[in-house]
């Protein structure tokens with residue numbers, strides 16, 4: 001018993017655990033969380049309209065699933081959010097990763113872009129909401145811009161780091177075999193940077209998804225953030241929490257998916 | 273035209289704490305077209321640096337490096353390099369690594385496949401065509417790196433301790449193979465090695481280098497020995513038993529040893545200007 005505890009404290013989280021142990025502990029965490037929540041809600045310290053019980057939220061979720069709220073059923077809000085996220089994130093990845101790779105390769109670009117980039121990084125995604133509203137009103141552009149600024153930085157940084165970490169001798173070997181700049185990019189820098197890029201994609205997807213609610217504050221129509229704002233307007237706490245549950249579950253699913261992709265790449269190419 | 277000429281080549285590296293380290297000091301060396309030159313010398317005498325300058329991966333601080341009469345401005349596939357540390361692409365299979373240069377040249381697929389298959393066979397890599405480098409032993413990785421260079425049919429071949437990671441048996445096979453290749457289809461070769469035996473057996477000329485600063489101590493012609501001794505027709509172990517060979521070996525050993533005794537225990541690079549610690 002003591003031995004197991006040591007392992008868990010000393011090792012990086014999760015490394016020394018079997019799959020069964022992992023899921024058992026994960027489940028234990030959730031059970032504990034719901035127990036405390038349910039206990040506090042049942043104790044009556046807080047009025048139910050401020051802290052509804054887990055069961056009340058579950059009931060609301062079921063209801064939202066079947067009946068439209070704020071114009072749509074839950075699944076439609078969910079898919080509106082996911083679509084918006086995927087578009088914004090795809091744009092961030094499509095621009096950020098190539099830019100990062102180029103910065104890693106061309107010294108000059110690095111020196112021009114990096115300071116600018118460092119300064120922009122401190123403007124939080126939510127701080128873009130007013131500007132996005134002014135530019136795009138309630139159009140699709142607003143949320144896309146905010147998800148974009150939320151997830152862009154990790155794309156650039158991870159691609160840049162990845163390209164920088166590719167060993168010089170590999171680039172040199174390719175060049176002595178006659179590779180052009182384009183071929184070096186395609187066959188050496190991109191695959192070499194890929195582990196770092198994939199790790200960055202995971203971070204950027206998380207940040208992009210987190211920026212989503214902020215982006216949906218300015219959207220009229222559908223989406224988890226919109227659902228929650230409407231719930232707040234009606235003083236309906238269970239709807240607000242039901243929205244949060246959706247955000248959490250989808251965010252977790254995205255992370256698990258990208259972790260699996262990361263693991264698959266590691267398996268293929270070894271730990272090189 | 274692929275003779276390699278070093279003209280008064282000096283290479284200094286800036287030291288991290290200021291000052292400079294003189295890695296190579298005014299080297300003059302001419303390697304004729306289709307000549308096989310082996311370079312031996314103690315660790316840190318600048319062998320790799322010299323070869324990198326011929327490859328176009330590094331440049332002299334002073335002097336010039338010419339290949340085929342033209343100053344070297346960068347790397348190119350007509351000067352294939354076998355690196356001391358293999359430098360295989362970890363995300364490509366054995367087949368893709370060997371075929372990489374051919375792909376860059378846009379060699380037609382059928383032709384490239386045939387060439388790759390030939391070198392896979394020659395290097396004893398059959399059955400591992402679809403393995404990734406991390407699935408191979410060090411010696412196998414090195415053979416992939418050699419195949420990758422040979423398959424380009426380069427005018428000049430620059431090899432940095434290419435047999436260093438091989439076991440004794442494989443090493444002998446590779447040495448004999450290289451001799452065969454080099455005689456059948458001669459090309460300009462710079463071959464760096466720590467093994468004096470190997471240098472004498474393979475080379476037309478052996479260049480002995482010394483360090484602090486890196487420079488040429490002596491250049492020795494081996495070709496007359498080989499031609500008079502009829503080495504080509506003999507297996508390697510018999511060649512290494514001939515008096516001419518053993519005599520040459522001790523001569524080179526003495527050169528290397530004399531240098532080390534002359535400057536005992538001088539491992540630390542001596543900066544041009546020593547900053548106060």
Ligand SMILES: Nc1ncnc2c1ncn2[C@@H]1O[C@H](COP(=O)(O)OP(=O)(O)OP(=O)(O)O)[C@@H](O)[C@H]1O
Nearest residue numbers: 285286293295314315316317318319320321322541
């Ligand atoms: N990029 C560099 N920056 C600074 N110093 C360098 C650099 N490359 C080489 N040197 C120095 O130049 C000297 C010669 O290095 P080089 O790698 O050419 O030696 P070598 O003869 O190939 O040695 P070995 O037999 O161990 O491979 C060494 O002292 C090394 O520290």
Ligand SMILES: [Mg+2]
Nearest residue numbers: 319320356432
């Ligand atoms: Mg070396």
